Every structure is written in C-alpha cells, then in structure tokens.
Amino acid sequence: DTEVTQTPKHLVMGMTNKKSLKCEQHMGHRAMYWYKQKAKKPPELMFVYSYEKLSINESVPSRFSPECPNSSLLNLHLHALQPEDSALYLCASSQDLRDRNYGYTFGSGTRLTVV
Amino acid sequence: GQQVMQIPQYQHVQEGEDFTTYCNSSTTLSNIQWYKQRPGGHPVFLIQLVKSGEVKKQKRLTFQFGEAKKNSSLHITATQTTDVGTYFCAGGDLKTSYDKVIFGPGTSLSVIP
Numbered sequence: 155d156t157e158v159t160q161t162p163k164h165l166v167m168g169m170t171n172k173k174s175l176k177c178e179q180h181m182g183h184r185a186m187y188w189y190k191q192k193a194k195k196p197p198e199l200m201f202v203y204s205y206e207k208l209s210i211n212e213s214v215p216s217r218f219s220p221e222c223p224n225s226s227l228l229n230l231h232l233h234a235l236q237p238e239d240s241a242l243y244l245c246a247s248s249q250d251l252r253d254r255n256y257g258y259t260f261g262s263g264t265r266l267t268v269v
Numbered sequence: 270g271q272q273v274m275q276i277p278q279y280q281h282v283q284e285g286e287d288f289t290t291y292c293n294s295s296t297t298l299s300n301i302q303w304y305k306q307r308p309g310g311h312p313v314f315l316i317q318l319v320k321s322g323e324v325k326k327q328k329r330l331t332f333q334f335g336e337a338k339k340n341s342s343l344h345i346t347a348t349q350t351t352d353v354g355t356y357f358c359a360g361g362d363l364k365t366s367y368d369k370v371i372f373g374p375g376t377s378l379s380v381i382p
Contacts (some may be wrong), residue, residue, distance in 0.1 A: 194377075195374070196357055196372035196373060196374055196375050197312060197357075197372050198372075199369070199370070199371075202369075210369065242311075244311060244312070256314070256317070257302045257304070257314035257315075257316075257317050257359075258302070258304075258312075258314060258370070259314065260304075260311045260312045260313070260314075261311065262310070262311050263311050
C-alpha cells in the first residue's frame with residue numbers, strides 16, 4: 155500500500171461547528187504532516203509529527219488541533235473556524251524527518267469550506 | 270527566514286517545445302525536492318537531489334542541483350499535454366535540526382496542443 159488516504163474529500167462547516175479531518179497511511183512512514191493549500195499557492199506547513207510526537211507547530215491558531223493516535227493515523231480537529239480557513243488540507247507522510255531518498259507522499263486532500 | 274523562489278510563475282508552451290523552471294533559495298539547502306500538481310489534484314513527488322552539482326534524469330525530465338546548493342532547475346524536453354500542471358520545488362533547510370521542507374511558489378505550465 156503506497157497511499158495516503160484522507161477523509162472526507164469535501165467538507166462544509168459552519169463557524170460554530172466542530173469537525174475532524176482524518177489521514178491514514180500503511181507504508182510504515184514515521185513522519186506525518188498537515189499542510190494547508192490555498193488556490194494557486196504552494197502548500198503551507200502546519201504541523202509535523204515524528205514517531206507519533208508533535209515536532210513542529212508552525213504557529214497555527216489553536217482552532218486547529220492535531221492528534222496522532224498511532225503511527226498510521228493523523229487527525230486534525232477543527233473548531234470555531236473562520237471563512238478564511240477555507241482551503242485544501244493536505245496530509246503527507248515520509249519515511250522519517252531526515253529521509254534522504256524519498257520525498258513526501260501526499261493524500262488527495264480535504265477541500266474545506268467554512269460558511 | 271529561509272525563502273524559496275521560483276521563476277517563471279507561469280509558462281505557456283506549444284506542445285513539443287522545451288520548458289525550464291528555476292528554483293532559488295536564500296539559504297543553503299540540505300536537499301531539494303520537486304513535485305508536480307495537476308489541476309484539481311495533489312502534489313506528487315518527482316525526485317530528490319542531495320549532492321552539490323547533482324543531475325538526475327527521468328525520461329524527458331532533467332533535474333539539476335547547483336554547486337552551492339542554493340538553486341535548482343527542472344527541464345522538460347519536448348513537452349506533452351500530460352505535462353500540464355504546477356511544478357513546485359521544495360527545499361530542506363540546512364540550518365535546522367530536521368529537514369523542514371519549504372515549498373517554492375510553483376511554476377504553472379500550460380501546453381497548447
């Protein structure tokens with residue numbers, strides 16, 4: 155299995171809702187990432203997990219809360235989002251943080267719309 | 270902080286013409302990765318370069334990493350309509366204790382059949 159699976163593919167939520175994005179990989183990768191991508195922009199790093207521990211938080215607002223329940227799963231909990239948070243949320247994984255041979259494997263993303 | 274720049278921002282070519290995108294970093298990179306994102310899709314890893322002056326080829330694609338490890342290029346020979354998409358370089362920062370990867374803004378390639 156060489157895929158990163160993200161669910162849901164599309165999500166519309168109100169500003170008072172609580173929702174979660176899910177990401178799963180079964181490649182044995184030990185680093186997992188959340189990226190945010192706005193239209194016609196590059197992916198922007200949000201969080202990095204290495205061996206199930208949070209390694210990097212790129213000063214992301216607390217309305218985004220990541221969770222890594224085990225080495226295969228990564229969640230992003232959303233609460234009280236703003237319309238400007240509407241974007242494509244991408245999960246990615248890699249062998250480990252300092253892998254020199256392979257890049258990131260990205261999931262197909264969750265397209266989030268906040269209304 | 271580290272900045273990764275790419276030029277051009279957009280490129281329109283006739284099918285069969287060559288295409289090159291250039292990537293420049295404000296700091297020395299530990300490695301450079303290249304990704305392709307089709308319209309409506311997600312980034313797909315193409316290649317990673319680690320060594321100074323490294324050149325790698327994948328069929329019609331040629332990737333180079335500069336001697337100073339601050340720039341890179343992707344050259345596509347004889348473009349096809351399947352090459353359409355945005356090409357991102359992504360650089361690892363040598364100064365950090367981990368390979369934090371910063372994406373460049375991307376070059377959007379259109380191929381006119």
